[in-house]
Amino acid sequence: MIPKEKAIELVEKYFYLFSVELENTIADYEAKECALIVVDVLTKETGAKYWYDVKKELENL
Numbered sequence: 001m002i003p004k005e006k007a008i009e010l011v012e013k014y015f016y017l018f019s020v021e022l023e024n025t026i027a028d029y030e031a032k033e034c035a036l037i038v039v040d041v042l043t044k045e046t047g048a049k050y051w052y053d054v055k056k057e058l059e060n061l
Contacts, residue, residue: 003050003057004057006057007035007039007054007057007058007061008057008061010035010038010039010054010058011028011032012031013035014030014032014034014035015027015031017031018030032058035058036055036059039054039058043055
């Protein structure tokens with residue numbers, strides 16, 4: 001999966017958790033923030049370029 005697809009997948013997974021209780025714009029923001037936290041952890045633990053690229057894509061969403 002290319003980094004952009006992974007970024008979108010992560011945000012979508014978190015979005016559905018928040019969209020039940022929050023407005024869509026807030027849910028979208030929260031989902032993106034959660035995805036960034038996960039990617040930050042993976043980047044620090046693995047040092048893999050792939051996760052750096054995913055983080056860049058998340059920041060561009």
